[in-house]
Amino acid sequence: MTGDLLDLTAAQAGQRVRAGELSASDLFEAWRERAATDSLNAYRWVADAPPPEIAAGAPLGGVPVAIKDLFCTEGVPSAAGSRILEGYLPPYTATAVEQLAQAGAPMLGKTNMDEFAMGSSNENSGFGPVMNPWDESRVPGGSSGGSAAAVAAGLAPWAIGTDTGGSIRQPAALCGIVGLKPTYGSISRYGMIAFASSLDQAGPLTRDVTDCALLFRHMVGRDPLDSTSTGLPEEVRLPDQERLDGLRFGVPPELTRGGVDPGVAAVFEQSLRHIEELGGTLEEVSLPHSDQGISAYYVIAPAEASANLARFDGVRYGLRAEAGDLASMYEDTREHGFGDEVKRRIMLGTYALSSGYYDAYYGRAQRVRTKIAEDFRSAFERVDLIVTPTSPTVAFGLGERTDDPLAMYLSDFCTVPMPLAGIPAISIPGGLSDELPVGIQLAGPAFSENRILEAAYALEQAIGFDGSGARG
Amino acid sequence: MGAAPVADALAERAYEPVIGLEIHVQLSTRTKMFCGCELSFGEQPNTRTCPVCLGLPGTLPVTNAEAVHFGLMIGMALGCEPAPRSIFHRKNYFYPDLPKGYQISQYDIPLARDGRLGDIRIHRVHLEEDAAKLVHAGASGRIHGAEASAVDFNRGGTPLVEIVTEPDVRSAAQAAEWLRLLRVTLRQLGVSDVNMEEGSLRCDANVSIRPAGEATLGTKTELKNMNSFRFLERGVNAEVARQEELLREGGAVTQETLHFDPRTGALSPLRSKEEAHDYRYFPEPDLVPIAPTEEMLERARSALPELPAQRAERLESDMGLVPDTARLLAFRSDLGDFFERAAAARVGDDSKAIANWIVGELVANIGDADPADTKLEPESLAALVGMVREGTVAGSAAKDVLTTLVAEGGDPAEIVEAENLGAAGGDELARVVDQAMADQADAVEKIRAGNDKATGAVMGAVMRATEGRADGAEVQRLIRERL
Numbered sequence: 029m030t031g032d033l034l035d036l037t038a039a040q041a042g043q044r045v046r047a048g049e050l051s052a053s054d055l056f057e058a059w060r061e062r063a064a065t066d067s068l069n070a071y072r073w074v075a076d077a078p079p080p081e082i083a084a085g086a087p088l089g090g091v092p093v094a095i096k097d098l099f100c101t102e103g104v105p106s107a108a109g110s111r112i113l114e115g116y117l118p119p120y121t122a123t124a125v126e127q128l129a130q131a132g133a134p135m136l137g138k139t140n141m142d143e144f145a146m147g148s149s150n151e152n153s154g155f156g157p158v159m160n161p162w163d164e165s166r167v168p169g170g171s172s173g174g175s176a177a178a179v180a181a182g183l184a185p186w187a188i189g190t191d192t193g194g195s196i197r198q199p200a201a202l203c204g205i206v207g208l209k210p211t212y213g214s215i216s217r218y219g220m221i222a223f224a225s226s227l228d229q230a231g232p233l234t235r236d237v238t239d240c241a242l243l244f245r246h247m248v249g250r251d252p253l254d255s256t257s258t259g260l261p262e263e264v265r266l267p268d269q270e271r272l273d274g275l276r277f278g279v280p281p282e283l284t285r286g287g288v289d290p291g292v293a294a295v296f297e298q299s300l301r302h303i304e305e306l307g308g309t310l311e312e313v314s315l316p317h318s319d320q321g322i323s324a325y326y327v328i329a330p331a332e333a334s335a336n337l338a339r340f341d342g343v344r345y346g347l348r349a350e351a352g353d354l355a356s357m358y359e360d361t362r363e364h365g366f367g368d369e370v371k372r373r374i375m376l377g378t379y380a381l382s383s384g385y386y387d388a389y390y391g392r393a394q395r396v397r398t399k400i401a402e403d404f405r406s407a408f409e410r411v412d413l414i415v416t417p418t419s420p421t422v423a424f425g426l427g428e429r430t431d432d433p434l435a436m437y438l439s440d441f442c443t444v445p446m447p448l449a450g451i452p453a454i455s456i457p458g459g460l461s462d463e464l465p466v467g468i469q470l471a472g473p474a475f476s477e478n479r480i481l482e483a484a485y486a487l488e489q490a491i492g493f494d495g496s497g498a499r500g
Numbered sequence: 501m502g503a504a505p506v507a508d509a510l511a512e513r514a515y516e517p518v519i520g521l522e523i524h525v526q527l528s529t530r531t532k533m534f535c536g537c538e539l540s541f542g543e544q545p546n547t548r549t550c551p552v553c554l555g556l557p558g559t560l561p562v563t564n565a566e567a568v569h570f571g572l573m574i575g576m577a578l579g580c581e582p583a584p585r586s587i588f589h590r591k592n593y594f595y596p597d598l599p600k601g602y603q604i605s606q607y608d609i610p611l612a613r614d615g616r617l618g619d620i621r622i623h624r625v626h627l628e629e630d631a632a633k634l635v636h637a638g639a640s641g642r643i644h645g646a647e648a649s650a651v652d653f654n655r656g657g658t659p660l661v662e663i664v665t666e667p668d669v670r671s672a673a674q675a676a677e678w679l680r681l682l683r684v685t686l687r688q689l690g691v692s693d694v695n696m697e698e699g700s701l702r703c704d705a706n707v708s709i710r711p712a713g714e715a716t717l718g719t720k721t722e723l724k725n726m727n728s729f730r731f732l733e734r735g736v737n738a739e740v741a742r743q744e745e746l747l748r749e750g751g752a753v754t755q756e757t758l759h760f761d762p763r764t765g766a767l768s769p770l771r772s773k774e775e776a777h778d779y780r781y782f783p784e785p786d787l788v789p790i791a792p793t794e795e796m797l798e799r800a801r802s803a804l805p806e807l808p809a810q811r812a813e814r815l816e817s818d819m820g821l822v823p824d825t826a827r828l829l830a831f832r833s834d835l836g837d838f839f840e841r842a843a844a845a846r847v848g849d850d851s852k853a854i855a856n857w858i859v860g861e862l863v864a865n866i867g868d869a870d871p872a873d874t875k876l877e878p879e880s881l882a883a884l885v886g887m888v889r890e891g892t893v894a895g896s897a898a899k900d901v902l903t904t905l906v907a908e909g910g911d912p913a914e915i916v917e918a919e920n921l922g923a924a925g926g927d928e929l930a931r932v933v934d935q936a937m938a939d940q941a942d943a944v945e946k947i948r949a950g951n952d953k954a955t956g957a958v959m960g961a962v963m964r965a966t967e968g969r970a971d972g973a974e975v976q977r978l979i980r981e982r983l
Contacts, residue, residue, distance in 0.1 A: 100558040113557065120551050122558060219558040226785035255562050255788050332785055335590050338601020339555045343651070354649075358594055381592070381780035390782060 033058050035499075038185040038239045039266075042089025042132070045082075052082040052090025056134065059092050063137050063183050068159040068168075070178040071137045072097050073105050079134030086132025088246060093133040094184035096175050097141050099125050099230075100219040108221040109141040109171075111154040112365025113346045122219020123251045124188065124230045131246035136184055139174030143367045144337065145195055145223040147171050148439040151430055152369045159426070160203060161498040162464055166423040169199030169439075175233045176203040182499030186234045186243050190220055192227045193325050194418075194443025197455035200233055201418035201467020204457045204495045206240045206484070207233045209443075211474045212450035213258040216251030222336040224329035225256075227447040235495065237456060237485040241266050244477065265478050267485035272308035275483060278411030280315040283442045288420045291461030296417045299458045299468045302490040303415065308483075313407040313414065317399040321445040322437055324400070327380045327393035328448075333370075334377030340365060372433065401449040408473045413483055416442050418455040418467030446471050454484050457493040465495075515747065516712040517740045518720075519669035519705055520623075523682060525661045525692045526630065526700040527570045532657035533629040534561030534604065540654035553657035555599030560786050563588075567627060567659035568611075568790055570691040572800035574661050575612025575625045577689055577807055582612045582800075585791045586626075588784040593777055596651050597631040604629050605662075607781045611790065618681050618809060621666040627790075632656035661691075667706065667717065672736035676729045679703055684808045684831045696727050703732055707739045708753065718743075719753040724770060726760045735760040738767055811836060819843065819851045828859050834870040835859070841878035846886060853885045861899055865906050875909030876902070884912040896968045897921040923971050929962075932970070933978040936961035948983060955979060 033041070033055065044050040056079055063074045071094070082090035100106045100118035107113035125135060142152040150158040150173030158173040160166040161181035168177040172189025176199035179187050189196045191209035200207025208231045215230045222228060232243035245264035251257045277300075284296065300310055342348035342361030349360030366374070380389035407414060419439060429436045446453040453471035460466065468487070472480045531538055535552035552559040575582050589607035610626035632653040636646035663682070669675045683694045683701060693700040703726055708718035723739055726732040738760075743753050758767040792800075806814075812830035815821045821829070829836040839858050843851045858871070862881070866874055884901055887893045893901065893916050901915050916922050936958050937944050946954035955976065962975050 100556075106557070108557070116557070118551075118556065118558065120556075218560050221557040222786075224785075253562060254560050254786075256560075256786065331782060335592050335600075335602050335780075335782070338592060338594065339557070339599060341594060341596075341601060343596050344554060344599060345556070354596065378780065381782055383778045383780070386780075386782070 034062055034182055034185075036185075037235050038088075038091045039242050041185060042087075042091045042242075045089035045091070046085070052132075053078050055090055056092050056136075059136055059185060063094070063178070066178070066183050068161060068164070068177050068181055068183070069140055069156050070158050070168075070174040070181065070183055072107065072109075072140050072155060072174070074137035075135060079129075082132050082134065088128065088132035088242070090132050090134065091185050092136035093128055093243070094136050094139050094175055094178045094187035095125055096172050096187070096189045097138045098145055098190050098221050099188070100221065101125055101135060101138065104135070105138060106221070107154070108145070109143040109153040109155065110340075110365065110367070110370070111347065112340045112361070113221075114154070116346050118219075120219065123216035123253060124247050125219065127249065128188070128243070128246055133186075133243070133246070137178075139172070139178055139184075139187060139189075141174050141189075142171035142195075143370050144221065144333070145171040145190055145192055145228075146333070146369050146373055148194065148198055148436055149424070149426075149429065150174065150199070151426065152367055154367055157426055160423045162204065162423065166425055166464070167202065169202035169419070169423065171195040171199075172207075172233060173199045176200050176205060176207065179203070179205050179233050179235060180495065180498045186232060186239050188230055188243070188247065189233050190223075190228055190230050191443075191447065192224050192229075192329060193447055194440040196231045196233060197418050197443050197453060197467065197469060198440060200455045201457075201469075202423040202465065204465030204493065204498060205233055205235055206237055206454065206456050206488075207231065208240050208244055208454045208477070208480075209446065209452060210244065210248070210477060211260070211452045212447070213256050214260050214452075214475070214477070215247045216249065216254040216257045218251055218253040218257075222332075224332040225336060226332060227325075227329060229447065237267060237454075237481060237488045240454070240484075241481045244481075260477065261475055262478060265481070267482045269482045270306075270486050270489050272303055272306040272483060272486050275308045275413065276411040277303050277308050277310050278313035278407050278414045279310055280313055280318065280407070280414060280416060282315050282318045283416040283445070287438065287441065288417055289422070289461070292417050292419070292421060292466050295459040295461055295466035296468065299487065299491065300415070302487055306486055306490055311411055313411055315400070315403040315407060315414075315445065317396060317403050318445040319441075320396050321400055321448055322441050324393040324396035325440070325444045325448060326376065326437060327389050328397065330373040330377030331380045331390050331393075332377065334374045334381065337366075337370065337374055369433070397448045400445050404445070404449045404451055404471075404473070412472065412479060413476075414471045416469045416471070418442060418469040422461050422464035422466060442469060450474060452477050452480055454480050456484050456488050456491075457495060458491060459493060465493075513748075514712040515709040515740075515744050517670060517672075517736070518667045518708050518710060518717055519671075519675055519736060520667035520720075521663075521665045521669065521675060521679065522704040522706065523663040523679070524702040525574070525663065525686060525694065527567055527659040527661060528690075528692050528700075529564055529566040529570060529659050531564060531566075533564050533567055533627070533659035534657055537657065539658055543654060545650070545652035545654060548654040549656070553599070554653055555601075561604060561784075563787060563790065564659055568792070569796070569800055569803075570659070570689075571611045571625065571627045571661050572792060572796065573689050573691060573803055574663070574686065575615065576800055577685055577804055578612075578615040578617050578622045578625060578663065580612035580615030580622055580625055582792055582797060583609055583790075585609070585789045586611045587789045588627075588787045589781045590784050592780040595631070596649065597634050597656070599632065599653065599656060603631065604784055604787070617685065618678055620668045620678050623664040623666050625664075626662050628660050628662060630655055630658035630660050667708075672733040672740065675705060675736055676733040679729060679732060680831065681808065684833075688805055688807055688833060690805075696729070699727065702727065705732065705736055705739075707736055707743070709740060709743045709747065719755050721753065721755065722757045723767065724757060724759055725762075727762070731760060731762050734765050735767065738765060742767065808833070815855075819855075821852060821855050825855050825859050829855060834872060835863070838871040838878055842882045845879040845882040850882065850885045850889060853889065854882060857881060857885055857902070861902055862906075865903060874906045876905045877909065880905050880910070880912050887912060887916065891923055891971055891974070892916070893921060894923045894969055894971050897923070921969060923969050929966070929970055929974065930978060932962055932965045933958075933975060933982065936965065937979065937982055944983070947979070
């Protein structure tokens with residue numbers, strides 16, 4: 029019985045609760061027990077008590093949700109994968125988490141992640157790496173690796189994460205699930221422990237596109253506590269189109285050729301055939317500046333991070349090193365509290381903002397960012413969506429890239445241009461290569477989530493990906 | 501040229517101070533700059549805080565619309581051009597009074613720029629947030645050497661407007677004078693308590709000197725912590741003198757920040773966050789630009805009262821007051837308001853006389869108190885001044901009447917009547933003068949011999965006899981008539 033229950037998609041389970049065929053508390057309890065069996069290090073914390081009562085008509089039907097540890101949750105550990113925040117209990121809850129709870133998706137647990145969302149493999153967590161449920165010797169991707177692994181392994185019905193340069197889409201791809209990075213501003217950032225404020229955006233990680241649309245629908249909204257939030261101009265629809273007739277798909281050579289593994293390329297080609305079979309048309313579009321995306325990203329994101337992480341100084345919360353004077357207290361706290369990758373990016377960002385270097389680095393990166401956004405704008409004058417692989421490779425081995433930060437950074441080259449342009453993109457499973465999932469990315473203009481979800485749904489039906497291989 | 505002439509030339513050279521002021525004004529909005537906490541007025545430490553102003557992880561700032569409104573009002577009152585789109589920056593430095601590790605401020609695109617107040621040009625006006633307050637335990641009273649330091653975040657996040665002048669000030673006295681004008685202007689706007697002792701008005705000065713008449717600027721130093729007008733004047737004077745001595749001795753001024761010690765009047769280099777710091781400014785990604793709509797601008801414009809400088813001008817040109825009196829009445833709006841009510845009560849043109857009575861006798865009587873809080877009615881003052889003009893009461897007696905009016909109120913004519921303070925005149929005064937001249941025969945002889953000063957003795961006798969009710973000029977006339 030429990031096994032069957034956990035095989036349901038979140039949307040299906042919610043429907044049963046709303047139809048009175050299933051009790052929300054039984055559902056929560058089943059998932060709580062399942063989450064507690066986590067052996068992937070996907071969770072940092074699992075709820076130890078039933079949630080407050082779910083309102084009978086709640087649209088999400090009480091299906092619990094796993095929350096990336098980056099979201100602040102009142103009275104529940106929220107460390108963003110960092111030792112510097114070990115044991116920190118926020119006095120308030122992030123808007124997105126609060127909205128989901130209100131809509132009937134109570135918190136199931138907090139998921140592991142790369143420290144402060146800086147990483148593409150989850151190996152930068154201060155609390156140990158997460159393992160990929162398809163192959164436990166491999167990484168789940170990052171930074172939302174815990175959320176992706178939990179959903180893929182059937183340790184959570186659905187989850188939320190955050191994406192700054194690919195942190196939802198890349199782990200979704202490597203774990204064989206669906207991950208959406210929405211338009212910047214569509215979901216409140218209030219309560220998300222900031223990495224790079226102008227790029228960070230929350231989004232769902234789910235088993236299928238329908239779950240993705242359903243969860244996303246209840247995350248969006250203009251929040252008076254986040255002045256950069258806009259909400260979405262239209263209601264999120266649950267997709268039901270099975271055809272792609274009339275939709276024009278752009279294939280950018282810059283993001284689909286050099287550096288993409290042959291196995292990934294093959295699955296990608298297959299997806300393009302599916303698109304054509306469903307009535308969509310393919311067209312080559314150029315994104316000439318997208319190959320500079322990684323460079324611009326690794327200036328802008330660390331620059332913002334260097335300021336965002338300054339508050340972790342040992343004065344008010346989290347770790348404090350005992351030291352003789354103020355400067356030593358700052359230094360020792362940050363020396364012991366931060367991991368290597370975080371320190372590396374703080375140094376990069378501090379340098380990029382320094383007097384005399386600002387224009388050469390930060391200023392120039394912002395100009396590249398503008399160019400990348402313009403590239404997308406002109407591409408979307410010709411096509412409705414852009415399609416690329418999500419990650420140039422399948423899940424790589426634990427430890428394989430930890431000594432080579434540049435190789436690690438390049439994991440994100442297909443996903444970085446979209447957040448730089450503020451536009452939405454989804455990753456859906458396209459198939460397997462060497463028994464490992466390959467993600468297909470669909471990107472559209474700002475606020476085109478409904479179009480993206482419809483197309484992703486049609487493609488998903490045609491692909492017929494079976495993710496049960498990762499669920500224990 | 502040998503060394504000695506050079507030294508002489510240095511010693512004789514006249515220097516001119518060049519001073520720019522940077523003023524921080526705490527706005528009296530209801531809530532803080534970027535969160536919903538109410539502003540603090542001496543509450544228990546850390547009781548006016550929230551996750552946002554404590555800089556807790558995940559929190560975001562939201563710009564206070566009232567602070568923007570006040571900022572626009574200040575910009576307009578100072579004749580600045582509001583920017584169509586100004587942005588916030590992060591100013592990065594580590595200090596325990598700064599919970600985020602950066603201060604949200606404005607940098608290259610401030611709220612308003614290019615204005616003027618009085619004879620000083622305004623460079624810019626921008627919005628920012630105040631830091632928290634540090635309390636250091638231990639003998640030093642500063643963070644270095646403190647046994648422990650505590651942070652009170654009540655003040656953290658209080659809205660500040662920073663006003664930066666052009667280096668147009670040429671003396672310490674002018675700096676203090678101008679700061680008074682700024683304070684009264686801000687008070688008139690109702691946007692701040694503008695209290696220097698309590699820190700709601702803070703002034704730093706950038707001071708340099710240059711050979712008089714030259715156009716280039718010398719190396720400047722920044723003076724901090726001058727928390728009164730007197731200290732500002734003393735601090736700037738001390739710094740100008742120090743720089744002059746340095747240059748006369750052939751030395752050079754080094755750019756540094758100096759801390760003014762009000763107890764000793766000494767200036768000492770500030771070992772602080774200021775030194776050797778690169779603030780790594782960059783645009784604050786958590787906030788959207790301030791783009792005032794026409795509606796916001798109009799609301800700010802229509803909220804502007806008549807400002808002291810304008811009022812002084814009007815009192816001078818429309819009511820014929822001398823500049824000093826006009827400014828005094830304009831800068832103390834309570835006096836100005838009382839004056840205008842009194843002047844309006846009179847048909848005759850007593851404005852100048854009324855103004856003189858207010859800035860002279862009335863201020864002597866009531867000090868800093870608001871005349872509207874006394875028993876004196878503006879109409880009574882106008883009536884009294886009219887009686888003096890008509891000669892029905894002598895000036896010296898009128899002062900006594902004013903004292904009574906301030907303390908007890910009432911009608912001046914009735915007081916004059918009741919206390920028999922009416923001017924002595926006619927037959928009565930003629931008789932008194934005759935008697936006085938008879939009694940002071942010696943003095944009268946001297947007057948006849950051309951000694952005008954001797955008139956005083958006769959005058960004194962008349963005043964004694966009339967208990968001050970006689971009009972001096974009339975007595976003079978009567979004496980001359982009888983010689």
